Structures are given as C-alpha cells and as structure tokens.
Amino acid sequence: TMHIIVCVKQVPEVVDADLRITRDGGGVFTEDLEFDINEWDAFAVEAAVQLKEARGDRVTAVTLGDDDDESVLRHALAMGADAAVRIDREEFEGSDPLGIARGLHAAVKDLEPDLILTGAQSSDAGWGQAGVLLAGLMGLPYASLVVDFEVKGKTIVAQRELEANTLERVELSMPCALTIQTGIHKPRYVSIMGIKKVRRIDIDLLEAGDLGLEGLIGADASAVAHRRLSLPETGGQAEFLEGSLDEICTRAAQIIREKGGLA
Amino acid sequence: MEEILVIAEHREGSLRDVTFELLGFALGLAAKENFSVTAVVPGLAAEKIETLKTVCDTILHCDDQRFANYNASDYLAALSALVAERKPRLVVAGHTSQGMDLAPALALAAGLPLITDCLDFGWGEEGAVASRQPYAGKINSHLTLRPADTYMISLRPGTFEAETNSGKSATIETFKAPGESAPGRRFIEYLAAEVEDIDIADADILVSIGRGIGKPENIPLAEEFAKAVGGTLSCSRPVADNQWLPKTRQVGTSGKTVRPKIYIALGISGAFQHQAGMKNADTIIAVNTDPAAPIFSVAHYGIVGDILEVLPALTEKFTSP
Ligand SMILES: Cc1cc2nc3c(=O)[nH]c(=O)nc-3n(C[C@H](O)[C@H](O)[C@H](O)COP(=O)(O)OP(=O)(O)OC[C@H]3O[C@@H](n4cnc5c(N)ncnc54)[C@H](O)[C@@H]3O)c2cc1C
C-alpha cells in the first residue's frame, strides 16, 4: 500500500462576497467572509480517499495555517484521511508560494510519501505554484492539472487537461506528485456529524522554528516586496437593466428578439 | 543587449496562438526598455517556425524529437541550461496548461523569482512591478518585486494582442538538447475530445448556466427558457464537473470557444478561463446576484438579480401570447 499526502488550504469564499480592502491597501478584510476548503483541494482529498478505499492506502492531510485553519484538516479527516499535520503559519506571514512550498516540504519530506496530491491552484491567490514547487523541492516527477489517474505497479498513468477539450496521457514513476484539477471525482459531502466524529483525532503541529527554514520563508524571503490592492471597475461597458422584475424582463426579451433575429 | 526570453508553445506540430500574445507583450516591453526578444522553440520542425521570424529578434531552435510533445522533464533540463547560459532579464511563459506545469519548476531550478498569472509586468520607479487579479478576478493586485537579475512571469492568455508581424527578421540560432532524456515523466499520447451530443459552437443563442443555478433540480428552468427562445444550453465548468450537464457543453479554455449571436450567462461569475471561451459573442447578457461579478465586465447588458426569479419571468415573455 502507499502513503498518500494531500495538501489542503483553507480559503475565504469570495464569489458571492463583498470584498473590502484593508486601510493599508495591502490585504483583504477576511473577518466577515466564510471559509472553506479550497475547491481544488477537495477534489484532491477525494482522489486520495478513493485510492484508500480501493487499495487500503494511508492518507495524511497537511495544511500550513493557523489554529482556525484546522477545520480544513477536520474536513479532510471527515472525508476519510487517516492523519493530519498542521504547520503553524506564524513565521510564514508574507511568504510567497515558494515559502509555502518550503514549509510543506519540510513537513512532508520525512513522511516517506509514495504520492503527493495538491490542488492545481488556490482559489484566493490563484498562483498555481505550490504543488509543482513542492514536487521540485522533493525532487519528484510530477504532473499538473490532472483529471484522472491510475496506479499501475510502480508507475502512475495520469491524464492532464490541456486547452480546448484536449487531454494528454503521461506516465510517471513513483514516488511522484500530482496537482489535481476539478472534476476528477466529485468530492463527497461532509456533514456536521461527520466532522464531529473526527474531532478527537490528534493533529500534529509543527512550528516553523523547528523546521530549519530561517531566512527562507516569510516576507523577507518573498519575491514580492510590496503589494497594493484595489477593487476593479465593475460593469465595464455593460448597460444595466433596471426597474421592476417585469420591466427588466420586458426589456431583456426585446434585446433577445432584436439581437437574436427573433423579431 | 539585454534579453527577454519567451517560451514558445506548440502542440501537435503547430505553434499555439498564445505564443504570439507572449511575443506581443515582450515586443512592447522590449521597445520601452531597449531589450531584444528571443523566442525559444524546442521541438518544432524548421519550416514551422517561419511565422516567428517577423515577431522577434532571435529564434532559439532545436528540432530534437524529444521536444516534439511538451514534456516537463526534458523541457526543464533544456530551459534551465539556457537560462543559466544566457542570463536574460526576463523569462516569459503563458499561464496555460504548459506554463502552469513548467514555470514553477523552471523558476525553482534556475533560482528565479516567479509571478504567475500576470496581467502585466514591467519596470517602474520602484523597480520591477507586476499586476495580477486574484480572488477570482475581484481584486486588482499591484506587486513591487524585490531586486533580481532575472525575473520569470507567466502571462494570462487573452490579455495581450497577438503580434503576427512587427517587421523584424529574426536570426535563427540552434541549441542542443541535453544528452540524456531526463527520467521520471513520459508523454504517452493526446486524447481527443469526447463524442459530441451537440456542438454548442453552432448555436446562435446560448443559454449558459453556472454554479449559481444552485442544484440540478433548477436546470429545467433554464431548459424551458432555452426552448422558448430557440437556444441551446451550455455551462461553466462546475456544472460540467458536477455532471449536471455533459462536459461537451462547457464553455471556456478547457472546454469550447463559442461565438453565438447572443450569450446569456446565468449565475456565472466570469473567471478568465470562462471569459476566454465566450467574450467574443456578438451580444452578452449576464444575470448575477453579485454586482461585482467579473462577468459584467465583458457583458453588454447586465441584470443584477436572482436567476431563479428572472428565468421564469423572462420565459413568460416568450411563451405567453
Ligand atoms: C486550468 C483551468 C481551466 C479552467 N477551464 C475552465 C473552463 O473552460 N470553463 C469554465 O467555466 N471554467 C474553467 N475553469 C474554472 C474557473 O476558474 C472558475 O472556477 C469557474 O468558471 C467558475 O464557474 P462559475 O462562474 O459557474 O461558478 P462561481 O465562480 O462559483 O460563480 C457562481 C456565480 O453565481 C452567482 N450566483 C449565485 N447564486 C445566484 C442566483 N441565484 N442568481 C444569480 N446569480 C447567482 C454568484 O454571485 C457567482 O458570481 C478553469 C480553471 C482552471 C484552473
């Protein structure tokens, strides 16, 4: 059987939210946002847990975050992960994806993984880097944007998603790392009961200080010196239809008839 | 002269369009900074690189068969050797399936600071600056980078105009592939798209649903509307991921590119991967509860509202006499 590591990140849900920028212009107010497991990571956990169910593999979920982010590990445990590790974020404040990957690497390297799964990207930062960087730091072969894979003896045959409905099949020797794209297998639902059942499982805590990463992580080691955020202009050229629901729909129907040649 | 190195992309024997977008960006920056532009093309036949001659100063070419199909191990070995040797000021890749695979590994191997999914990059008073749009396109982020001799970026596809002739006539240099093929990863084959139920690219009117539809039980509301206007149902990625509609109905970079007369986006936030597949529709109407949804930035008409209310009311405008 294999030891599978799956990296999971807690992210704010932003699609429906009113985002506000902090006064110094460098951050987003997250206090009133809902948090959840990064969408891509939920697919990665599902893929790991399905292997466990089919083959008896062992699954360890790893996150780099603070206390509150342990809920993402509980989520992974409730989905079926066996163990969980949290690397404390404190010393990582201001890290770029390489800093994060260094933290994940320090935690993962001694766990003798056969397979490392991450998400293809985190929905908040959207870098799409940490998984491939982790593979690089581990010195492992990897494939990104994986939408299907199969274990075949000592190799993994993975399908990578390319553009325009095209896929490619690649073969990797194990141990190896995959970054998972959404759609691979639908992540199972996690109920409050499910979370309750795993609440007593111990979470291993690692402090950056113990990982030997001085000078390699945090704001000073980041590629980014300074960050200034702003809210994009919304709406662009769009003409917004206003009025009562009936008025809006009358106008919309008129546009559709006209532009669609239905008149 | 200092150099911008652009990693050209090709697939199944032809240069990909994004290559010319990357060159469009690089030529603009090079003109400003007085740099030269070099396109690195591993693996394409010599006659297939002709079209690059007018859009860069140098073509670095190697037609070794091992590069014919993108392969992380071999590309990484070859490109990190090139970067170490040439020490360009900037390395540019696409934020594409190839760039997402290669860029972090190359940056790590070559020790370059990397900014992925950039909308722009250049040098200002404070030094190197990059802009991005994180948080699903709802935040603009303007980054000032720490000083470095060489930077690497991946550019968001569809951001820069493709340059197909800037009047240059590039010199061609060849580079050697590394001796041994790197072990670890092997390309096997391409897999074609699944068999179509219908081709959404043929439709005049697309009624396109996103995660905002909520649950599969709500899809008939969109179906009835589509029927009433003689349209076809399409969707964003999560709807296909959830198998609420077949994958062949997905619009976007990893799905289909469509150009209907009317595209009606219902509960779709408008991620750039989605926009890339539909922004050239003649008329775009978007319905979304979130006035800040990025879809409104490409829409011609916007309705801020709940699709579950708008759909039945709008359908009625076509069904009641
Ligand atoms: C490599 C790669 C390739 C990708 N390729 C594609 C692709 O080809 N196509 C694609 O679509 N995506 C693609 N994606 C995914 C993309 O990044 C987004 O995650 C996706 O497009 C989001 O889909 P959505 O807008 O339906 O969902 P969300 O982003 O969750 O947005 C849902 C929207 O619905 C609105 N809403 C909610 N309820 C209602 C309601 N009742 N009435 C009205 N509005 C409502 C919300 O305000 C929100 O704006 C790709 C991602 C990656 C990394």
Ligand SMILES: Nc1ncnc2c1ncn2[C@@H]1O[C@H](COP(=O)(O)O)[C@@H](O)[C@H]1O
């Ligand atoms: N703080 C973190 N903790 C655990 N995993 C992470 C963290 N940040 C990123 N990852 C993993 O790396 C992937 C890519 O993230 P990113 O490079 O930020 O887009 C995510 O989908 C996660 O699997």
